[in-house]
Amino acid sequence: xxxxxxxxxxxxxxxxxxxxxxxxxxxxxxxxxxxxxxxxxxxxxxxxxxxxxxxxxxxxxxxxxxxxxxxxxxxxxxxxxxxxxxxxxxxxxxxxxxxxxxxxxxxxxxxxxxxxxxxxxxxxxxxxxxxxxxxxxxxxxxxxxxxxxxxxxxxxxxxxxxxxxxxxxxxxxxxxxxxxxxxxxxxxxxxxxxxxxxxxxxxxxxxxxxxxxxxxxxxxxxxxxxxxxxxxxxxxxxxxxxxxxxxxxxxxxxxxxxxxxxxxxxxxxxxxxxxxxxxxxxxxxxxxxxxxxxxxxxxxxxxxxxxxxxxxxxxxxxxxxxxxxxxxxxxxxxxxxxxxxxxxxxxxxxxxxxxxxxxxxxxxxxxxxxxxxxxxxxxxxxxxxxxxxxxxxxxxxxxxxxxxxxxxxxxxxxxxxxxxxxxxxxxxxxxxxxxxxxxxxxxxxxxxxxxxxxxxxxxxxxxxxxxxxxxxxxxxxxxxxxxxxxxxxxxxxxxxxxxxxxxxxxxxxxxxxxxxxxxxxxxxxxxxxxxxxxxxxxxxxxxxxxxxxxxxxxxxxxxxxxxxxxxxxxxxxxxxxxxxxxxxxxx
Numbered sequence: 001x002x003x004x005x006x007x008x009x010x011x012x013x014x015x016x017x018x019x020x021x022x023x024x025x026x027x028x029x030x031x032x033x034x035x036x037x038x039x040x041x042x043x044x045x046x047x048x049x050x051x052x053x054x055x056x057x058x059x060x061x062x063x064x065x066x067x068x069x070x071x072x073x074x075x076x077x078x079x080x081x082x083x084x085x086x087x088x089x090x091x092x093x094x095x096x097x098x099x100x101x102x103x104x105x106x107x108x109x110x111x112x113x114x115x116x117x118x119x120x121x122x123x124x125x126x127x128x129x130x131x132x133x134x135x136x137x138x139x140x141x142x143x144x145x146x147x148x149x150x151x152x153x154x155x156x157x158x159x160x161x162x163x164x165x166x167x168x169x170x171x172x173x174x175x176x177x178x179x180x181x182x183x184x185x186x187x188x189x190x191x192x193x194x195x196x197x198x199x200x201x202x203x204x205x206x207x208x209x210x211x212x213x214x215x216x217x218x219x220x221x222x223x224x225x226x227x228x229x230x231x232x233x234x235x236x237x238x239x240x241x242x243x244x245x246x247x248x249x250x251x252x253x254x255x256x257x258x259x260x261x262x263x264x265x266x267x268x269x270x271x272x273x274x275x276x277x278x279x280x281x282x283x284x285x286x287x288x289x290x291x292x293x294x295x296x297x298x299x300x301x302x303x304x305x306x307x308x309x310x311x312x313x314x315x316x317x318x319x320x321x322x323x324x325x326x327x328x329x330x331x332x333x334x335x336x337x338x339x340x341x342x343x344x345x346x347x348x349x350x351x352x353x354x355x356x357x358x359x360x361x362x363x364x365x366x367x368x369x370x371x372x373x374x375x376x377x378x379x380x381x382x383x384x385x386x387x388x389x390x391x392x393x394x395x396x397x398x399x400x401x402x403x404x405x406x407x408x409x410x411x412x413x414x415x416x417x418x419x420x421x422x423x424x425x426x427x428x429x430x431x432x433x434x435x436x437x438x439x440x441x442x443x444x445x446x447x448x449x450x451x452x453x454x455x456x457x458x459x460x461x462x463x464x465x466x467x468x469x470x471x472x473x474x475x476x477x478x479x480x481x482x483x484x485x486x487x488x489x490x491x492x493x494x495x496x497x498x499x500x501x502x503x504x505x506x507x508x509x510x511x512x513x514x515x516x517x518x519x520x521x522x523x524x525x526x527x528x529x530x531x532x533x534x535x536x537x538x539x540x541x542x543x544x545x546x547x548x549x550x551x552x553x554x555x556x557x558x559x560x561x562x563x564x565x566x567x568x569x570x571x572x573x574x575x576x577x578x579x580x581x582x583x584x585x586x587x
Contacts, residue, residue, distance in 0.1 A: 055221070055553025056512040058209040063234075066279055068205075070239035072120060075159045076133055080123050084116035094398065095283050095510050117199035124195060125188040138187040144178035145187055153177065153194060161203045162240050163226040164250065173198060207234060211554040221554040225249035228552050232264070235511040236542065237272040238279040264546050268539050277324060277538070278316050284506050285399060287312050289380055295460060296385035302347045303379065303460040310344035311375040311461070317357065318371070323538040330503060330536040331494045334370035335487075337362040348375045348461045367456060367463055370490040372396070375461035382459035389427055389451025396450050396478075400493065402502035405447060426467045427455050449476040453489045500536055501528045508545055523550050 063071070069082050124133050134152050138145035153173045157165040165173070173194045181190025198204065209227040214220045223231060226241075229249040233241040241249070245263055253259030267273065282288070290312060295303040317340040322328050328336075341360035346353035349368075362368050371377055381391040397403040431448050453476035458464055465472060474485045481492040493499060504527050509516050516524070527544060534540035545551055 055550060055555045056514065058211050058223070058227070058554050059513040060206055060208045061513065062206055064238075064279075066275075067234060067238055067240075068116075070237070070275060071160070074239055074242060075156060076120070076124055076129070079129065080120060082116070082120065084112055094402070095506065095514070113200060113205060117196045120199055121192045121196040125192045130188060134191075141187050142185050143187060144181040144190060146174055146178060148187075149174045149177040149181075149191055149194070152191065153198070156195065157198055158246060159240065159243065160198060161201065162207075162230050162246070209554075214553075222255075223552045223554060225252065225254050228254055228260075231511070231552070232267065232546060235546070236264075236267045236276045237270070238276045239272065261547060264543055268543060274320055274324060277320060280507070280510055281316060281319050282312070283510065285315065285376070286380065286395075287315075287376070293380060294384055295379070299385045300458075300460040306344050307348070307375070307460075308379070310342055311348075311379060313357070314340055314342070314345060315371060315374050315376040318374070321359075327537050327539065330538060330541075331499055334372060334494045334499075335490045337364075337366065337369050339374070345375060350463065367486060369487050370494075372454065372490055372493065373457065373486050378454065378457045378461035379459065385459065387427065387455060387457065387459045389431055389448045389455060391451070392454050393447030393449070393451035396493065397447065400502060401496065401498040402505050403498070426470050426472060428452050428473055450478055450489065452476050453483065453486055456486055500531055501525070504528045504531055504541065504545075507541060508550075511545060512551060520550070523548075 065085055068084065072080060072082060123129055134148075135155065136145075136148040136151050138148050150170065154165060154170055157170065157173065176197065177190045177194035179190070180193040181187045184190060202208075207230050209231065210224045211221040211227075212224045214222040222228075226246070226249050229241040229245045233239060233245060244266070245254070248254040248259055248263050251259075254263060290308045293308055318336070318338070319333060321340070322333050322336060322338070323330060338359070338361050340357050341349065341351070341353050342357045343353045343355050367373070377395070378387075378392070381395040382388050383391070394405050397405055431452065453474045455467070455472050456463060456465065456474050476483060476489060478489060478492040479496060479498075481495075483489050483492055501524065505516055505524055508514075508520070508524060508527070527541070527548070530544050531541045534544070
């Protein structure tokens with residue numbers, strides 16, 4: 001195992017020096033890739049904490065593409081051209097962020113990391129950017145300058161590694177920059193070599209959390225100050241800590257009650273919160289699935305990749321405006337008629353629209369209201385050539401109510417459901433025929449009454465009143481609440497007691513890396529009550545969670561799930577309605 005505390009130092013340690021000018025860069029790059037490979041193969045896990053305590057296991061997570069971009073843009077500015085795509089994560093607990101700790105890295109992806117580091121380093125020290133990105137100029141641009149290299153690498157290294165570099169790390173970086181400068185007869189090329197090695201450090205590409213004894217709670221563990229700073233910043237800003245947050249960590253203020261509150265309030269007031277919450281809700285709503293979404297062009301010729309991107313953007317703009325700009329009740333996201341419109345969505349909404357995004361309020365008689373009737377939800381949870389009541393009902397329960405819907409048996413015959421040309425003219429007819437199969441009835445009764453109401457929207461999200469010439473029946477029910485159309489469903493969801501609790505669970509799991517354990521249930525219920533008392537406002541929820549003891553508490557990963565949990569260690573949450581339905585059908 002490569003000790004994560006010393007990963008950067010090991011990267012910079014050299015057992016031999018290259019003996020030719022042309023091999024300098026190749027030698028350093030090869031050493032960097034070798035250490036990163038060793039770090040990944042070792043499992044990327046930090047030292048295990050000793051005593052048991054309430055909280056979450058420490059994480060070693062690969063940064064996402066967006067987090068990498070956001071961090072480099074903060075450190076080097078928005079003019080740096082970034083072209084890299086980190087590997088996709090496996091979704092855990094309904095969130096990609098929780099799968100970052102188990103993301104695999106292939107040899108080709110290692111090459112991507114190296115290419116990204118090479119590109120960024122060359123731009124930073126190149127003639128276009130060096131004048132405003134470097135804090136100093138060398139005494140002689142054709143030779144090493146230890147003082148200038150030290151100033152730049154210490155400042156930049158602190159921001160990239162998310163802590164101050166040790167003396168050994170900094171000295172080795174400066175030595176490498178000097179050696180490169182002397183051999184290449186160019187100060188900036190030497191600095192480029194050192195910066196490239198820094199950018200390829202495992203501690204830049206991975207967020208590795210470390211625990212320490214909690215002085216206020218003997219026998220318990222907490223995140224150390226720099227790990228707490230990283231957890232806060234990646235949660236709220238989707239980026240590495242800024243200089244001010246690192247200052248608070250270095251001084252110890254971040255681990256005081258007043259200091260933590262001061263930094264959290266600053267972060268919640270920052271415009272950077274928008275990027276953080278766009279990342280969170282995009283993850284919660286499974287927007288990464290749009291990358292593989294395909295519609296049959298013969299059936300939906302107007303639905304393109306541009307449409308899909310606009311659909312995501314409309315929802316995220318709606319969410320950010322509602323929750324952050326206007327500080328409104330989270331539940332009202334599902335009934336609001338206020339949204340944003342652009343030309344790319346005009347066809348789906350059957351309305352004219354000019355270029356660019358503009359605020360738009362749906363008419364009072366519109367069949368649409370809230371997120372469920374936006375193109376993002378409707379198109380994502382449909383098939384390539386048709387709508388899907390089952391997928392839409394499942395998405396509502398799993399994504400928005402945090403309920404686990406059992407998977408369909410492998411032997412189920414979907415031929416009736418999948419054949420729109422059968423003698424069953426509407427989806428409701430086909431679903432009802434499918435429900436005649438006893439093994440299918442239990443699960444479909446908890447999903448289809450929801451999704452059938454949304455049949456007034458086709459597979460690309462356009463409104464319709466008939467299917468195959470037959471009027472669409474949009475009546476349905478959600479956990480015993482009956483309604484006649486999509487507007488009624490929106491209000492039933494808005495008032496469902498499981499809706500705010502699910503958001504609390506998702507926010508906590510996203511911020512801490514999850515998974516949610518059985519021992520967290522009482523804490524989550526308490527936070528849900530606080531969320532209710534605060535008027536269901538997002539900023540208040542975020543503040544309550546990050547200031548709570550649970551956010552920074554660390555425990556050891558459990559070897560096996562305790563009773564009542566599944567094999568991933570999280571609590572399966574079937575609502576009483578689902579449990580009763582499955583029991584009645586023998587499911």
